[in-house]
Amino acid sequence: MAxxxxxxxxxxxxxxxxxxxxxxxxVWRQTANAFxxxxxxxxxxxxxxLYTTKSGEEIEGQLFSFTDKxxxxxxxxxxxxxxxxxxxxxxxxxLKRPIKWFSxxxxxxxxxxxxxxxxxxxxxxxxIFGEAGPEAEIELxxxxxxxxxxxxxxxxxxYVRLSDRDLWFFYLxxxxxxxxxxxxxxxxxxRYEKMGDEAFKSYAEVHGAIDAALKERVLGFLKIKxxxxxxxxxxxxxxxxxxxxxxxxxxxxxxxxAMGLADFITVDLGxxxxxxxxxxxVFEAFxxxxxxxxxxxxxxxxxxxxxxGGPDLPAVGFAIxxxxxxxxxxxxxxxxxxxxxxxxxxxxGGESERKAAFxxxxxLRAAGYRVEYPFKELAxxxxxxxxxxxxxxLALIYGSEELAKSIVKIRxxxxxxxxxVPRDQVLAAVRDALAGG
RNA sequence: GCGGUCAUAGCUCAGUUGGUUAGAGCACAAGAUUGUGAAUCUUGGGGUCGCGGGUUCGAGUCCCGUUGGCCGCCCCA
Numbered sequence: 001m002a003x004x005x006x007x008x009x010x011x012x013x014x015x016x017x018x019x020x021x022x023x024x025x026x027v028w029r030q031t032a033n034a035f036x037x038x039x040x041x042x043x044x045x046x047x048x049x050l051y052t053t054k055s056g057e058e059i060e061g062q063l064f065s066f067t068d069k070x071x072x073x074x075x076x077x078x079x080x081x082x083x084x085x086x087x088x089x090x091x092x093x094x095l096k097r098p099i100k101w102f103s104x105x106x107x108x109x110x111x112x113x114x115x116x117x118x119x120x121x122x123x124x125x126x127x128i129f130g131e132a133g134p135e136a137e138i139e140l141x142x143x144x145x146x147x148x149x150x151x152x153x154x155x156x157x158x159y160v161r162l163s164d165r166d167l168w169f170f171y172l173x174x175x176x177x178x179x180x181x182x183x184x185x186x187x188x189x190x191r192y193e194k195m196g197d198e199a200f201k202s203y204a205e206v207h208g209a210i211d212a213a214l215k216e217r218v219l220g221f222l223k224i225k226x227x228x229x230x231x232x233x234x235x236x237x238x239x240x241x242x243x244x245x246x247x248x249x250x251x252x253x254x255x256x257x258a259m260g261l262a263d264f265i266t267v268d269l270g271x272x273x274x275x276x277x278x279x280x281x282v283f284e285a286f287x288x289x290x291x292x293x294x295x296x297x298x299x300x301x302x303x304x305x306x307x308x309g310g311p312d313l314p315a316v317g318f319a320i321x322x323x324x325x326x327x328x329x330x331x332x333x334x335x336x337x338x339x340x341x342x343x344x345x346x347x348x349g350g351e352s353e354r355k356a357a358f359x360x361x362x363x364l365r366a367a368g369y370r371v372e373y374p375f376k377e378l379a380x381x382x383x384x385x386x387x388x389x390x391x392x393x394l395a396l397i398y399g400s401e402e403l404a405k406s407i408v409k410i411r412x413x414x415x416x417x418x419x420x421v422p423r424d425q426v427l428a429a430v431r432d433a434l435a436g437g
Numbered sequence: 438g439c440g441g442u443c444a445u446a447g448c449u450c451a452g453u454u455g456g457u458u459a460g461a462g463c464a465c466a467a468g469a470u471u472g473u474g475a476a477u478c479u480u481g482g483g484g485u486c487g488c489g490g491g492u493u494c495g496a497g498u499c500c501c502g503u504u505g506g507c508c509g510c511c512c513c514a
Contacts (some may be wrong), residue, residue: 003489008505040499055514061438064510079514107514112438115508155498277514293513349472382471399472411473418473 009119020337034396048073089310097130116293127317138255161268296320341391346373349399357398
Protein backbone atom coordinates (compact mmCIF):
# COMPACT_ATOMS: atom_id res chain seq x y z
CA MET A 1 0.00 0.00 0.00
CA ALA A 2 1.41 3.29 -1.02
CA UNK A 3 2.46 5.54 1.81
CA UNK A 4 2.05 8.70 -0.20
CA UNK A 5 -1.18 9.72 -1.85
CA UNK A 6 -2.34 12.85 -3.60
CA UNK A 7 -3.49 15.56 -1.21
CA UNK A 8 -7.23 15.61 -0.53
CA UNK A 9 -9.19 16.99 -3.44
CA UNK A 10 -6.24 16.63 -5.82
CA UNK A 11 -6.16 14.11 -8.65
CA UNK A 12 -3.55 11.97 -10.31
CA UNK A 13 -4.00 11.73 -14.04
CA UNK A 14 -2.94 8.26 -15.13
CA UNK A 15 -2.70 7.96 -18.92
CA UNK A 16 -6.32 6.85 -19.33
CA UNK A 17 -7.47 9.78 -17.15
CA UNK A 18 -5.20 12.13 -19.01
CA UNK A 19 -6.72 11.21 -22.38
CA UNK A 20 -10.17 12.08 -21.04
CA UNK A 21 -8.99 15.43 -19.75
CA UNK A 22 -7.20 16.12 -23.00
CA UNK A 23 -10.41 15.44 -24.91
CA UNK A 24 -12.26 18.01 -22.83
CA UNK A 25 -9.51 20.59 -23.26
CA UNK A 26 -9.29 19.94 -26.98
CA VAL A 27 -12.99 20.53 -27.57
CA TRP A 28 -12.83 23.74 -25.57
CA ARG A 29 -9.80 25.02 -27.46
CA GLN A 30 -11.22 24.16 -30.87
CA THR A 31 -14.50 25.85 -30.00
CA ALA A 32 -12.88 29.01 -28.66
CA ASN A 33 -10.71 29.17 -31.73
CA ALA A 34 -13.76 28.90 -33.98
CA PHE A 35 -15.27 31.85 -32.12
CA UNK A 36 -12.14 33.92 -32.64
CA UNK A 37 -10.95 33.93 -29.03
CA UNK A 38 -7.24 34.11 -28.31
CA UNK A 39 -5.60 31.86 -25.74
CA UNK A 40 -3.51 33.20 -22.88
CA UNK A 41 -2.13 31.89 -19.62
CA UNK A 42 -0.68 33.39 -16.46
CA UNK A 43 1.11 32.43 -13.25
CA UNK A 44 -0.47 29.93 -10.92
CA UNK A 45 0.70 32.02 -7.97
CA UNK A 46 -0.51 35.58 -7.48
CA UNK A 47 -0.43 38.25 -4.77
CA UNK A 48 -2.99 37.42 -2.15
CA UNK A 49 -4.23 40.99 -2.36
CA LEU A 50 -5.43 40.46 -5.92
CA TYR A 51 -8.13 38.18 -4.52
CA THR A 52 -8.92 40.02 -1.30
CA THR A 53 -9.36 43.23 -3.30
CA LYS A 54 -11.87 41.55 -5.55
CA SER A 55 -13.72 39.34 -3.08
CA GLY A 56 -12.99 40.68 0.41
CA GLU A 57 -10.77 39.48 3.23
CA GLU A 58 -13.05 36.52 4.00
CA ILE A 59 -11.93 34.83 0.81
CA GLU A 60 -8.58 34.01 2.34
CA GLY A 61 -10.16 31.16 4.28
CA GLN A 62 -10.88 29.41 0.98
CA LEU A 63 -7.50 29.97 -0.62
CA PHE A 64 -4.26 28.09 -0.71
CA SER A 65 -2.37 31.09 0.60
CA PHE A 66 0.96 31.45 2.36
CA THR A 67 3.89 33.77 2.90
CA ASP A 68 6.73 33.12 0.48
CA LYS A 69 10.41 33.23 1.39
CA UNK A 70 10.57 36.88 0.44
CA UNK A 71 7.81 37.71 2.89
CA UNK A 72 5.15 38.18 0.19
CA UNK A 73 1.57 37.19 0.90
CA UNK A 74 0.67 34.95 -2.02
CA UNK A 75 -2.07 32.55 -3.08
CA UNK A 76 -2.58 29.83 -5.66
CA UNK A 77 -5.13 31.19 -8.09
CA UNK A 78 -8.71 30.17 -7.19
CA UNK A 79 -10.13 31.67 -10.38
CA UNK A 80 -8.95 33.42 -13.53
CA UNK A 81 -11.02 36.59 -13.51
CA UNK A 82 -8.75 38.80 -11.34
CA UNK A 83 -5.71 37.66 -13.29
CA UNK A 84 -7.20 38.33 -16.69
CA UNK A 85 -8.45 41.71 -15.49
CA UNK A 86 -4.94 42.51 -14.30
CA UNK A 87 -3.44 41.48 -17.62
CA UNK A 88 -5.96 43.23 -19.82
CA UNK A 89 -5.92 46.31 -17.61
CA UNK A 90 -2.16 46.62 -17.92
CA UNK A 91 -2.29 46.74 -21.73
CA UNK A 92 -5.83 47.91 -22.35
CA UNK A 93 -4.68 50.87 -24.43
CA UNK A 94 -2.78 48.68 -26.86
CA LEU A 95 -5.27 45.87 -27.33
CA LYS A 96 -7.58 45.82 -30.34
CA ARG A 97 -11.25 45.82 -29.30
CA PRO A 98 -13.24 43.82 -28.71
CA ILE A 99 -10.77 41.86 -26.64
CA LYS A 100 -11.82 38.19 -26.85
CA TRP A 101 -9.60 35.97 -24.74
CA PHE A 102 -9.80 32.45 -23.35
CA SER A 103 -7.74 30.15 -21.19
CA UNK A 104 -7.71 26.55 -20.03
CA UNK A 105 -6.05 26.40 -16.65
CA UNK A 106 -5.93 24.73 -13.27
CA UNK A 107 -7.25 26.38 -10.11
CA UNK A 108 -6.98 25.70 -6.41
CA UNK A 109 -9.48 26.28 -3.65
CA UNK A 110 -9.12 25.27 -0.04
CA UNK A 111 -12.60 23.82 0.37
CA UNK A 112 -14.04 20.49 1.39
CA UNK A 113 -14.26 18.30 -1.71
CA UNK A 114 -17.57 16.81 -2.75
CA UNK A 115 -19.28 15.57 -5.87
CA UNK A 116 -18.28 17.81 -8.75
CA UNK A 117 -16.04 19.95 -6.58
CA UNK A 118 -12.37 19.34 -5.88
CA UNK A 119 -9.54 21.39 -4.46
CA UNK A 120 -7.70 21.37 -7.76
CA UNK A 121 -9.72 21.58 -10.94
CA UNK A 122 -9.50 23.00 -14.42
CA UNK A 123 -11.65 25.60 -16.04
CA UNK A 124 -12.24 27.05 -19.42
CA UNK A 125 -12.48 30.83 -19.05
CA UNK A 126 -13.83 33.01 -21.84
CA UNK A 127 -14.03 36.78 -21.52
CA ILE A 128 -14.80 39.79 -23.65
CA PHE A 129 -13.47 43.20 -22.68
CA GLY A 130 -14.30 46.56 -24.16
CA GLU A 131 -17.86 45.90 -25.26
CA ALA A 132 -20.55 47.41 -23.08
CA GLY A 133 -23.48 46.28 -25.19
CA PRO A 134 -25.38 42.97 -25.12
CA GLU A 135 -23.51 41.88 -28.27
CA ALA A 136 -20.82 40.60 -25.90
CA GLU A 137 -23.35 38.51 -23.99
CA ILE A 138 -24.67 37.00 -27.21
CA GLU A 139 -21.16 36.01 -28.26
CA LEU A 140 -20.28 34.52 -24.88
CA UNK A 141 -23.52 32.65 -24.37
CA UNK A 142 -23.12 31.16 -27.84
CA UNK A 143 -19.54 30.20 -26.97
CA UNK A 144 -20.64 28.65 -23.71
CA UNK A 145 -23.32 26.60 -25.42
CA UNK A 146 -20.96 25.41 -28.12
CA UNK A 147 -18.27 24.57 -25.56
CA UNK A 148 -20.72 21.98 -24.22
CA UNK A 149 -22.52 21.08 -27.45
CA UNK A 150 -19.09 20.37 -28.95
CA UNK A 151 -18.99 17.17 -26.90
CA UNK A 152 -22.25 15.97 -28.41
CA UNK A 153 -24.40 17.30 -25.57
CA UNK A 154 -27.79 18.57 -26.76
CA UNK A 155 -30.59 20.79 -25.52
CA UNK A 156 -31.92 17.71 -23.74
CA UNK A 157 -28.70 17.43 -21.76
CA UNK A 158 -28.09 20.97 -20.55
CA TYR A 159 -29.42 24.50 -20.63
CA VAL A 160 -28.39 28.02 -19.76
CA ARG A 161 -30.34 30.10 -17.29
CA LEU A 162 -30.18 33.83 -17.93
CA SER A 163 -30.76 36.48 -15.31
CA ASP A 164 -29.79 40.09 -14.71
CA ARG A 165 -28.53 41.78 -11.54
CA ASP A 166 -29.09 45.28 -12.94
CA LEU A 167 -32.65 44.46 -13.84
CA TRP A 168 -33.21 43.23 -10.31
CA PHE A 169 -31.81 46.41 -8.77
CA PHE A 170 -33.85 48.61 -11.08
CA TYR A 171 -36.96 46.58 -10.36
CA LEU A 172 -36.46 46.67 -6.58
CA UNK A 173 -35.76 50.38 -6.79
CA UNK A 174 -39.00 50.85 -8.68
CA UNK A 175 -40.76 48.92 -5.90
CA UNK A 176 -39.33 51.39 -3.41
CA UNK A 177 -36.46 49.44 -1.83
CA UNK A 178 -33.23 51.26 -1.11
CA UNK A 179 -29.87 49.91 -2.23
CA UNK A 180 -29.05 48.09 1.02
CA UNK A 181 -32.47 46.47 1.19
CA UNK A 182 -32.14 45.41 -2.43
CA UNK A 183 -28.88 43.62 -1.72
CA UNK A 184 -30.42 41.66 1.12
CA UNK A 185 -33.37 40.73 -1.03
CA UNK A 186 -31.08 39.56 -3.81
CA UNK A 187 -29.22 37.24 -1.48
CA UNK A 188 -32.62 35.86 -0.47
CA UNK A 189 -33.53 35.45 -4.15
CA UNK A 190 -30.26 33.60 -4.65
CA ARG A 191 -31.21 31.10 -1.95
CA TYR A 192 -34.92 30.94 -2.56
CA GLU A 193 -34.72 27.93 -4.85
CA LYS A 194 -33.11 25.88 -2.09
CA MET A 195 -34.61 27.31 1.07
CA GLY A 196 -38.02 28.67 0.15
CA ASP A 197 -39.45 31.32 2.47
CA GLU A 198 -36.61 30.72 4.95
CA ALA A 199 -34.46 32.71 2.56
CA PHE A 200 -36.20 35.95 3.54
CA LYS A 201 -35.49 35.49 7.24
CA SER A 202 -32.29 37.48 7.20
CA TYR A 203 -34.07 40.36 5.48
CA ALA A 204 -36.61 40.48 8.29
CA GLU A 205 -33.80 40.46 10.86
CA VAL A 206 -32.01 43.43 9.30
CA HIS A 207 -34.77 45.56 7.80
CA GLY A 208 -37.89 44.36 9.58
CA ALA A 209 -40.70 42.27 8.14
CA ILE A 210 -41.08 42.69 4.43
CA ASP A 211 -44.38 44.09 3.20
CA ALA A 212 -46.47 41.11 2.10
CA ALA A 213 -47.61 42.68 -1.17
CA LEU A 214 -44.05 43.64 -2.10
CA LYS A 215 -42.77 40.15 -1.23
CA GLU A 216 -45.38 38.69 -3.57
CA ARG A 217 -44.09 40.90 -6.35
CA VAL A 218 -40.52 39.84 -5.65
CA LEU A 219 -41.49 36.17 -5.65
CA GLY A 220 -43.48 36.65 -8.83
CA PHE A 221 -40.48 38.30 -10.44
CA LEU A 222 -38.02 35.56 -9.54
CA LYS A 223 -40.35 32.96 -10.97
CA ILE A 224 -40.39 34.62 -14.38
CA LYS A 225 -39.41 32.11 -17.05
CA UNK A 226 -39.98 33.93 -20.33
CA UNK A 227 -39.51 37.25 -22.03
CA UNK A 228 -43.29 37.66 -22.35
CA UNK A 229 -43.75 37.31 -18.58
CA UNK A 230 -40.92 39.74 -18.03
CA UNK A 231 -42.49 42.30 -20.36
CA UNK A 232 -45.80 41.91 -18.58
CA UNK A 233 -44.21 42.35 -15.17
CA UNK A 234 -42.44 45.52 -16.22
CA UNK A 235 -45.35 47.05 -18.14
CA UNK A 236 -46.80 48.93 -15.12
CA UNK A 237 -43.55 50.81 -14.53
CA UNK A 238 -42.56 53.97 -16.30
CA UNK A 239 -38.83 53.68 -15.76
CA UNK A 240 -36.25 54.54 -18.39
CA UNK A 241 -33.75 52.15 -16.80
CA UNK A 242 -36.17 49.25 -16.94
CA UNK A 243 -37.14 50.02 -20.51
CA UNK A 244 -33.47 50.10 -21.55
CA UNK A 245 -32.77 46.80 -19.81
CA UNK A 246 -35.75 45.23 -21.48
CA UNK A 247 -34.36 46.31 -24.84
CA UNK A 248 -31.07 44.59 -24.00
CA UNK A 249 -32.94 41.45 -23.02
CA UNK A 250 -34.74 41.41 -26.36
CA UNK A 251 -31.44 41.84 -28.13
CA UNK A 252 -29.70 39.01 -26.30
CA UNK A 253 -32.56 36.56 -26.65
CA UNK A 254 -33.21 37.32 -30.30
CA UNK A 255 -29.51 37.11 -31.08
CA UNK A 256 -29.15 33.73 -29.43
CA UNK A 257 -32.35 32.58 -31.13
CA ALA A 258 -31.04 33.71 -34.53
CA MET A 259 -28.06 31.43 -33.97
CA GLY A 260 -30.51 28.56 -33.55
CA LEU A 261 -29.70 28.22 -29.87
CA ALA A 262 -33.02 29.31 -28.36
CA ASP A 263 -33.71 25.83 -27.02
CA PHE A 264 -30.60 26.01 -24.90
CA ILE A 265 -31.51 29.14 -23.00
CA THR A 266 -34.20 30.01 -20.51
CA VAL A 267 -35.10 33.23 -18.77
CA ASP A 268 -34.71 32.58 -15.06
CA LEU A 269 -34.57 35.53 -12.72
CA GLY A 270 -34.03 33.14 -9.82
CA UNK A 271 -30.35 33.03 -10.77
CA UNK A 272 -28.41 35.86 -9.19
CA UNK A 273 -25.14 34.22 -8.17
CA UNK A 274 -23.59 35.20 -4.89
CA UNK A 275 -21.06 37.55 -6.37
CA UNK A 276 -21.30 41.15 -5.51
CA UNK A 277 -19.18 42.14 -8.48
CA UNK A 278 -21.58 41.19 -11.26
CA UNK A 279 -23.17 44.25 -12.80
CA UNK A 280 -25.63 43.07 -15.43
CA UNK A 281 -26.54 39.82 -17.11
CA VAL A 282 -25.58 36.67 -15.23
CA PHE A 283 -25.94 33.14 -16.55
CA GLU A 284 -25.36 29.59 -15.44
CA ALA A 285 -25.40 26.28 -17.28
CA PHE A 286 -26.93 23.20 -15.67
CA UNK A 287 -27.60 19.64 -16.71
CA UNK A 288 -31.26 19.07 -17.48
CA UNK A 289 -31.62 16.24 -15.00
CA UNK A 290 -30.48 18.59 -12.30
CA UNK A 291 -28.42 16.13 -10.29
CA UNK A 292 -25.09 17.81 -10.86
CA UNK A 293 -23.57 21.05 -9.69
CA UNK A 294 -23.48 23.96 -12.12
CA UNK A 295 -21.56 23.20 -15.31
CA UNK A 296 -20.63 26.81 -15.95
CA UNK A 297 -21.34 30.30 -14.76
CA UNK A 298 -20.60 33.84 -15.67
CA UNK A 299 -21.85 37.32 -16.22
CA UNK A 300 -20.99 40.94 -16.69
CA UNK A 301 -18.50 42.62 -14.37
CA UNK A 302 -18.02 46.16 -15.63
CA UNK A 303 -16.36 47.49 -12.46
CA UNK A 304 -13.71 44.89 -11.84
CA UNK A 305 -10.90 45.95 -14.17
CA UNK A 306 -10.99 49.43 -12.67
CA UNK A 307 -11.26 48.11 -9.13
CA UNK A 308 -8.09 46.11 -9.67
CA GLY A 309 -6.19 49.18 -10.79
CA GLY A 310 -6.88 49.23 -14.52
CA PRO A 311 -8.90 51.55 -16.71
CA ASP A 312 -12.69 51.66 -16.74
CA LEU A 313 -13.32 48.72 -19.04
CA PRO A 314 -16.58 46.83 -19.49
CA ALA A 315 -16.27 43.08 -19.33
CA VAL A 316 -18.28 39.86 -19.55
CA GLY A 317 -16.99 36.39 -18.91
CA PHE A 318 -17.76 32.85 -17.87
CA ALA A 319 -16.02 29.71 -16.75
CA ILE A 320 -16.76 26.03 -17.35
CA UNK A 321 -15.38 23.46 -14.95
CA UNK A 322 -13.78 20.20 -16.02
CA UNK A 323 -15.10 18.15 -13.10
CA UNK A 324 -18.83 18.54 -13.63
CA UNK A 325 -18.41 18.50 -17.40
CA UNK A 326 -16.54 15.21 -17.13
CA UNK A 327 -19.23 13.72 -14.88
CA UNK A 328 -21.96 14.73 -17.31
CA UNK A 329 -20.10 13.29 -20.30
CA UNK A 330 -19.56 9.99 -18.47
CA UNK A 331 -23.21 9.97 -17.43
CA UNK A 332 -24.39 10.45 -21.00
CA UNK A 333 -21.91 8.02 -22.54
CA UNK A 334 -20.23 10.85 -24.41
CA UNK A 335 -16.72 10.25 -23.12
CA UNK A 336 -14.97 8.45 -25.95
CA UNK A 337 -12.64 5.57 -25.24
CA UNK A 338 -9.30 6.52 -26.58
CA UNK A 339 -7.08 4.01 -28.31
CA UNK A 340 -3.48 4.94 -28.54
CA UNK A 341 -1.92 2.89 -31.29
CA UNK A 342 1.38 3.21 -33.10
CA UNK A 343 1.52 3.48 -36.86
CA UNK A 344 4.25 0.88 -37.08
CA UNK A 345 5.61 -1.97 -35.03
CA UNK A 346 9.07 -3.28 -35.85
CA UNK A 347 9.55 -7.02 -35.58
CA UNK A 348 13.25 -7.65 -35.09
CA GLY A 349 15.10 -10.95 -35.54
CA GLY A 350 18.17 -10.66 -33.35
CA GLU A 351 20.86 -8.29 -32.16
CA SER A 352 22.47 -7.86 -35.56
CA GLU A 353 19.13 -7.11 -37.20
CA ARG A 354 18.37 -4.63 -34.41
CA LYS A 355 21.08 -2.25 -35.65
CA ALA A 356 19.56 -2.09 -39.08
CA ALA A 357 16.07 -1.71 -37.66
CA PHE A 358 17.19 1.14 -35.40
CA UNK A 359 18.41 3.17 -38.35
CA UNK A 360 15.04 2.89 -40.08
CA UNK A 361 13.04 3.37 -36.88
CA UNK A 362 14.81 6.63 -36.16
CA UNK A 363 14.29 7.86 -39.75
CA LEU A 364 10.58 6.96 -39.62
CA ARG A 365 10.14 8.66 -36.27
CA ALA A 366 11.90 11.77 -37.52
CA ALA A 367 9.39 11.75 -40.38
CA GLY A 368 6.60 11.83 -37.80
CA TYR A 369 5.48 8.22 -37.67
CA ARG A 370 4.88 6.60 -34.35
CA VAL A 371 7.05 3.49 -34.25
CA GLU A 372 7.41 0.93 -31.51
CA TYR A 373 9.59 -2.13 -31.12
CA PRO A 374 10.38 -4.66 -28.40
CA PHE A 375 13.18 -3.69 -26.03
CA LYS A 376 14.30 -7.25 -25.56
CA GLU A 377 14.95 -10.06 -28.00
CA LEU A 378 11.69 -11.95 -28.42
CA ALA A 379 10.43 -14.92 -30.41
CA UNK A 380 8.74 -13.88 -33.66
CA UNK A 381 5.43 -15.26 -32.47
CA UNK A 382 5.56 -13.04 -29.42
CA UNK A 383 6.48 -10.04 -31.49
CA UNK A 384 3.58 -10.48 -33.86
CA UNK A 385 1.30 -10.85 -30.90
CA UNK A 386 2.73 -7.68 -29.42
CA UNK A 387 2.33 -5.93 -32.77
CA UNK A 388 -1.31 -6.99 -32.95
CA UNK A 389 -1.99 -5.91 -29.36
CA UNK A 390 -0.36 -2.55 -29.94
CA UNK A 391 -2.89 -1.79 -32.65
CA UNK A 392 -0.19 -0.90 -35.16
CA UNK A 393 -1.42 -0.64 -38.73
CA LEU A 394 1.77 -2.08 -40.19
CA ALA A 395 4.50 -4.39 -38.96
CA LEU A 396 8.00 -3.93 -40.33
CA ILE A 397 9.91 -7.19 -40.31
CA TYR A 398 13.65 -7.07 -39.82
CA GLY A 399 14.70 -10.74 -39.92
CA SER A 400 17.95 -12.26 -41.08
CA GLU A 401 16.26 -13.51 -44.26
CA GLU A 402 15.05 -10.03 -45.15
CA LEU A 403 18.30 -8.27 -44.40
CA ALA A 404 20.27 -10.83 -46.40
CA LYS A 405 18.24 -9.64 -49.39
CA SER A 406 18.50 -5.94 -48.35
CA ILE A 407 14.75 -5.76 -48.04
CA VAL A 408 12.17 -5.17 -45.33
CA LYS A 409 8.91 -7.02 -45.20
CA ILE A 410 5.89 -4.82 -44.55
CA ARG A 411 2.91 -6.63 -43.15
CA UNK A 412 -0.49 -5.05 -43.18
CA UNK A 413 -1.88 -6.06 -39.80
CA UNK A 414 -5.51 -5.68 -40.85
CA UNK A 415 -5.54 -7.96 -43.88
CA UNK A 416 -2.38 -9.95 -43.09
CA UNK A 417 -0.85 -9.30 -46.49
CA UNK A 418 2.87 -8.80 -46.81
CA UNK A 419 5.08 -7.21 -49.36
CA UNK A 420 8.81 -6.74 -49.67
CA VAL A 421 10.43 -3.37 -50.22
CA PRO A 422 14.10 -2.47 -50.62
CA ARG A 423 15.66 -1.11 -47.43
CA ASP A 424 16.21 2.33 -48.91
CA GLN A 425 12.55 2.67 -49.88
CA VAL A 426 10.97 1.89 -46.52
CA LEU A 427 9.95 5.45 -45.75
CA ALA A 428 8.30 5.93 -49.13
CA ALA A 429 6.54 2.56 -48.88
CA VAL A 430 5.26 3.32 -45.38
CA ARG A 431 4.04 6.74 -46.47
CA ASP A 432 2.25 5.13 -49.37
CA ALA A 433 0.67 2.35 -47.30
CA LEU A 434 -0.53 4.63 -44.50
CA ALA A 435 -1.82 7.31 -46.86
CA GLY A 436 -4.15 4.79 -48.47
CA GLY A 437 -5.53 3.47 -45.20
C1' G B 438 -16.00 24.21 9.84
C1' C B 439 -20.30 20.27 10.75
C1' G B 440 -22.80 15.42 9.95
C1' G B 441 -23.36 10.42 7.70
C1' U B 442 -20.84 6.33 5.52
C1' C B 443 -16.91 3.38 3.81
C1' A B 444 -11.50 1.53 3.68
C1' U B 445 -8.68 -6.34 2.09
C1' A B 446 -3.62 -7.02 -4.46
C1' G B 447 -3.22 -2.12 -9.96
C1' C B 448 -9.09 -2.96 -10.62
C1' U B 449 -13.85 -5.55 -8.95
C1' C B 450 -14.67 -8.18 -4.69
C1' A B 451 -14.90 -12.85 -1.11
C1' G B 452 -13.10 -13.83 3.75
C1' U B 453 -18.20 -18.07 8.62
C1' U B 454 -20.14 -16.79 15.97
C1' G B 455 -12.59 -13.69 16.53
C1' G B 456 -8.89 -19.31 15.25
C1' U B 457 -3.05 -22.04 11.91
C1' U B 458 0.67 -19.51 6.40
C1' A B 459 -5.39 -13.89 3.79
C1' G B 460 -8.19 -15.81 -1.36
C1' A B 461 -10.73 -15.42 -6.46
C1' G B 462 -11.60 -13.11 -11.20
C1' C B 463 -9.57 -9.42 -14.28
C1' A B 464 -4.90 -7.01 -15.30
C1' C B 465 0.55 -7.65 -15.47
C1' A B 466 4.86 -11.05 -16.31
C1' A B 467 7.21 -15.90 -17.74
C1' G B 468 6.79 -20.67 -20.11
C1' A B 469 4.39 -24.39 -23.33
C1' U B 470 5.88 -22.07 -28.71
C1' U B 471 13.56 -19.27 -31.62
C1' G B 472 9.76 -16.78 -38.67
C1' U B 473 3.88 -14.79 -38.27
C1' G B 474 -1.67 -12.49 -34.42
C1' A B 475 -6.56 -11.51 -30.03
C1' A B 476 -7.37 -18.77 -28.00
C1' U B 477 -5.92 -22.45 -24.33
C1' C B 478 -3.04 -24.50 -20.40
C1' U B 479 0.83 -24.03 -16.64
C1' U B 480 3.57 -20.92 -13.53
C1' G B 481 5.03 -16.33 -11.25
C1' G B 482 5.37 -11.37 -9.10
C1' G B 483 2.28 -8.24 -6.37
C1' G B 484 -0.83 -7.40 0.59
C1' U B 485 2.77 -4.81 7.37
C1' C B 486 -5.98 -6.28 5.44
C1' G B 487 -5.39 2.66 5.19
C1' C B 488 -2.50 4.07 9.76
C1' G B 489 -2.01 4.01 15.31
C1' G B 490 -3.61 2.17 19.86
C1' G B 491 -6.85 -1.11 22.89
C1' U B 492 -9.56 -5.82 24.31
C1' U B 493 -8.05 -11.09 23.77
C1' C B 494 -4.29 -17.04 24.47
C1' G B 495 -5.33 -15.26 19.39
C1' A B 496 -7.88 -9.41 15.51
C1' G B 497 -8.82 -8.55 8.32
C1' U B 498 -13.11 -9.57 11.84
C1' C B 499 -14.65 -6.36 18.19
C1' C B 500 -13.64 -1.14 20.56
C1' C B 501 -11.28 3.88 20.37
C1' G B 502 -8.54 7.39 17.73
C1' U B 503 -6.57 9.11 13.18
C1' U B 504 -5.90 9.67 7.84
C1' G B 505 -8.20 9.22 3.25
C1' G B 506 -12.48 8.25 -0.24
C1' C B 507 -17.66 8.97 -1.14
C1' C B 508 -22.41 11.58 0.14
C1' G B 509 -24.80 15.76 2.38
C1' C B 510 -24.78 20.80 5.16
C1' C B 511 -22.16 25.74 5.17
C1' C B 512 -19.82 27.99 1.07
C1' C B 513 -19.43 28.00 -3.99
C1' A B 514 -15.37 33.34 -7.09
